[in-house]
Amino acid sequence: MKETLFKKLQQIAEQNVIDIEAHKSKGNHAIGFYCLYAPTELAVAADAIPLPLCGTRQDPIEAAEENLPRNLCPLIKSSYGFGITDTCPFFKFSDMIVADTTCDGKKKMFELMSEFKDVHILQLPQQQNTERFLEPWIREVEDLKTRLEQKTGKSITEAKIKDAIRLLNRERDAKKRLMDVTRAVPSPLTGTELVEIIFKTGFFADKEKGIALLNEIAESCEAMSRDGISPYTAKTPRILVTGVPMGLGCEKVARILEESGASVVAFESCSGYKLAFQVDETKDPVRALAEQYLAIPCSVMSPNPGRIDLLNRMIPDFSVNGVVDLTWQACHTYNVEAHQIRKLVSDHHGLPYLHIETDYSESDTEQLRVRIEAFLEMI
């Protein structure tokens, strides 16, 4: 059953490239996004396809290092590398890039990227939930709306934003439903399978197609759980991975965990459960977007209590036996926060905790394997 699902996913992903081309040939646009903080609803409201561009592969890093320092986070180098080498079809499709001033590395990289691509920068505040920081952020969201109207030639009405919010709420809901299938003990899906599905369903030209596929996969997985089908047993250690995002090409830590006998059941990251939010459909739509997106608990926020709250919910919900905190090399904000997360996991939840700092290369695979096996021995 799973095999058929993954085959279908692959087919639809390949068809999707043709769909994007067809959509664009009708005079529509595609807008590239790098970070979860940028409200993709505004692109959808301008009949444009939002494309997540975050670099998850090692391949273009060498080229990126011609302009960027080596000692920089691999996600930033990979993102820039795909752009400068023009090797990512979705980057090519993007008529404009929406970027945010999140961490130091990213915001400075975007300055370099704007030398060869139309990049619009959102000035992201570093504190949440206070009017003082929300007000300028609302203005940033309004500016983005204006900029998208200019770029696409479409008028973004309040009604269109509301429609987009409803549509993307349904998409996020479908993603959450899929991510929740691993709550079952044992889980019907492996963590690397979950990474693959979330990654490949991110680029859909037709959101309805994507939502239908996500729901279909989730339904099959729920059925597998009812029938007791799982690659694991009830005794397999269940691991939550927190920290930096993981996509296809940089899923090595999840893979080694699984090869060492664990079941990765949840990702507390912006490629995982951080995206499982809902935007308020009753409020003024621009304000509702600004509020909800600013509330995303990334380590660039100071302080960042939302991540602690999210972990406190996820650890019991997913019946977690241990937490792996992943930091990409030179990601200072997640690296520093590891100290707080370690305390939360070991002292408050009494669970084994392992902090891993690594990059996209395979050079440390065997060293990671020792740590990961020793971590699993602690469970």
Add this chain to the structure above:
Amino acid sequence: MISAGLDIGSRSIKCAVVENGTLTATRQTDTGIDPVGQAEPLIKDLAFDTILATGYGRNLFEIAHDAATITEIKAHARGAAHFFPSIPTVLDIGGQDSKVIRLNTDGRVVRFEMNDRCAAGTGKFLEIMAQNLGFGIADFGSRAMAADKQLNISSMCTVFAESEVTSLVARGESPDAIARGLHLSVVKRAVSMLNRVSPGGPVAFTGGVANNNFIVEALAQRSGREICVPETPEMTGAVGAALIAQDRHTGPAPA
């Protein structure tokens, strides 16, 4: 009941035999480039009921001999707890990595930290530096102890430290003083890792580098902790593996 523990490390392979909870034999050989081939003569004529492998070559041995394996973290924790049952902190400095392990009162690993990204602060670092200065590894520690001057070597990376040593030699510093500086750089690194993982108290120091008296002395001084070294510290992982093999066969020995 006889059990064997085999620790296939990056520099050497160690084998320990335990009979009913007592260490009866130890053996050692170089790892070379064929760890499984090197391990075979070491265990060929040994009589044992069960064997457990650890160290970075453990998975190769598992495939070749269908033997069970554990990580060196667990092996060192068990071995150290055997020699020093009441000490909850283990510092292991081996050929290619260094680690600090904290145990709870049941001897279970509750936290560990490892430096495994490079040779900095490991036996390999000391070996390369001894060679650069023309010392044998056996008397490297005593030369450092004999130095009448304290030099500060700030590079932790083996490659950078080599260039730093070159400039110190060019400045006319004595090899003994440089040796002392190099030793202290290893110690500083170990102390900061120790303090990160364990709040205080005595430390069981294992791995081949624990044979270096100057490192032991400087560790005690810098950390203000009691440093306890087993008789053959490089055997700790192999002994731990043999004991765990025995536990698995018979259930844990009574304390």
